[in-house]
Structure formats: C-alpha cells, structure tokens
Amino acid sequence: DIVMTQSPDSLPVSLGERATINCKSSQSVLYSSNNKNYLAWYQQKPGQPPKLLIYWASTREFGVPDRFSGSGSGTDFTLTISSLQAEDVAVYYCQQYYTTPRTFGQGTKVEIK
Amino acid sequence: ESQVVESGGGLVQPGGSLKLSCAASGLMFSGSVIHWVRQASGKGLEWVGRIRSKGNNYGTTYSPSVQGRFTISRDDSKNTAYLQMHSLKSEDTAVYYCTIPILEADAFGLWGQGTMVIVSS
Numbered sequence: 001d002i003v004m005t006q007s008p009d010s011l012p013v014s015l016g017e018r019a020t021i022n023c024k025s026s027q028s029v030l031y032s033s034n035n036k037n038y039l040a041w042y043q044q045k046p047g048q049p050p051k052l053l054i055y056w057a058s059t060r061e062f063g064v065p066d067r068f069s070g071s072g073s074g075t076d077f078t079l080t081i082s083s084l085q086a087e088d089v090a091v092y093y094c095q096q097y098y099t100t101p102r103t104f105g106q107g108t109k110v111e112i113k
Numbered sequence: 114e115s116q117v118v119e120s121g122g123g124l125v126q127p128g129g130s131l132k133l134s135c136a137a138s139g140l141m142f143s144g145s146v147i148h149w150v151r152q153a154s155g156k157g158l159e160w161v162g163r164i165r166s167k168g169n170n171y172g173t174t175y176s177p178s179v180q181g182r183f184t185i186s187r188d189d190s191k192n193t194a195y196l197q198m199h200s201l202k203s204e205d206t207a208v209y210y211c212t213i214p215i216l217e218a219d220a221f222g223l224w225g226q227g228t229m230v231i232v233s234s
Contacts, residue, residue: 038218038219040218040220040221042158042221044158049210050210051224052215059218061222093157095158095220095221097214101160101174101175101176103160104157104158104160106157107158
C-alpha cells in the first residue's frame with residue numbers, strides 16, 4: 001500500500017498569512033505514460049463531508065478559490081493557501097488515486113493563530 | 114444538481130451485519146465508479162472499497178481491513194449502490210460516505226453526508 005504522510009499535523013496561521021501543508025507518498029504517484037501525478041487534496045470542515053480542492057496535484061476543482069494551490073511531483077507535494085481566510089479553518093487531507101487501496105494522509109488541522 | 118444520499122446506518126452488535134445504501138441522482142450513475150470511504154469519530158479518512166461500472170464487469174476492490182467481510186454491489190436500475198457489512202467489529206464504527214469521482218480524474222468530487230454505523234454491545 002502507498003503510505004501518505006502529511007506534515008505538520010496542526011498548523012496555526014494568522015489571518016491573511018500563508019499556510020503550507022506537505023504530503024509525502026511512500027512511492028511515486030507519477031504515471032509516466034501521461035506525466036500526471038495521481039494526487040488530490042481535500043478540505044473537511046466539522047460535521048461536513050470532505051470537499052475536493054485539487055486533483056492531478058495542481059488542478060483546482062471548479063469553484064475553488066485561487067488562494068488554494070497545489071504543487072509537487074513524484075513523492076512530494078504541497079498545498080498552499082496564499083492568504084488564510086477564516087472560512088479556511090478545516091482539516092486538509094491529501095490522497096493518492098494512483099493505485100488501490102486508495103490512501104489518505106492523516107490530515108492537517110489548519111487553525112487561526 | 115448531482116447528489117448522493119447514504120442511508121441504513123445504525124447500532125449493531127459485534128459480529129452482526131448491516132447493509133448501507135447510496136442513492137444517486139442528477140448524474141450518469143450507470144457509468145460511474147462508486148467508492149465507499151469511512152471516518153471514525155475524530156479520525157482521518159479510510160477508503161473502504163469501490164465498484165466499477167457494467168462496462169468494467171462491476172469489478173470490486175476492497176481495503177485489506179474489510180476484505181472478506183464487506184461486499185459492494187449496485188443496482189443501476191435504481192441508481193443505488195450498496196455496502197453489505199458482515200462480521201462487524203468495534204473498529205468498524207464510523208461514518209460511512211459514498212463518493213463518486215469527477216469525470217476528469219479519479220478524485221472524489223461528489224460526496225454524501227454520510228451514515229453513522231455504531232458497532233457496540
């Protein structure tokens with residue numbers, strides 16, 4: 001199984017500041033035949049299901065604010081919130097869809113400092 | 114608008130069985146892959162399994178943690194997928210989500226609100 005490890009577990013950030021979450025996979029999720037990284041990011045607020053933010057490691061889902069961006073390739077990925085807003089307080093998960101079983105990172109809780 | 118609605122959760126004794134449903138609307142259900150993901154209280158997300166479409170012979174794949182105990186099926190005439198759970202354990206206690214990938218990638222774009230399963234005596 002591909003193990004997804006996120007850091008940090010908790011991230012206090014001041015409003016308007018940048019938040020950076022890292023995700024590392026135990027093996028590459030880059031598919032060489034199409035040069036795509038099979039990596040997604042989700043946001044989950046309390047009492048709600050997860051919401052897809054980013055897929056193919058860097059493509060924003062429709063309707064997601066452009067302050068959210070994804071980067072990285074192979075085994076190392078980053079989700080960046082360029083200017084934290086109050087509504088961004090949530091737990092963020094990375095997930096690989098390169099192979100089964102699909103696996104998620106343990107989550108990073110973003111909160112206001 | 115596309116949506117999925119899970120149902121069937123509840124309290125069940127250890128060793129018991131339960132069948133969850135996932136009813137979809139507003140999308141081409143028959144062509145969709147259906148995944149189940151669960152989340153224990155205060156914990157992270159865990160993929161349970163998936164069922165492919167008729168075109169892929171309704172192929173199923175499961176997490177090792179549920180393999181042999183859980184079965185995913187679907188009835189395309191009812192736009193509904195199912196998660197049959199047997200030999201339930203306390204560690205199966207969780208909110209169970211049905212989710213469907215977006216067209217562009219196998220990332221989970223459509224989620225239901227989930228249904229709670231509690232395994233306890």
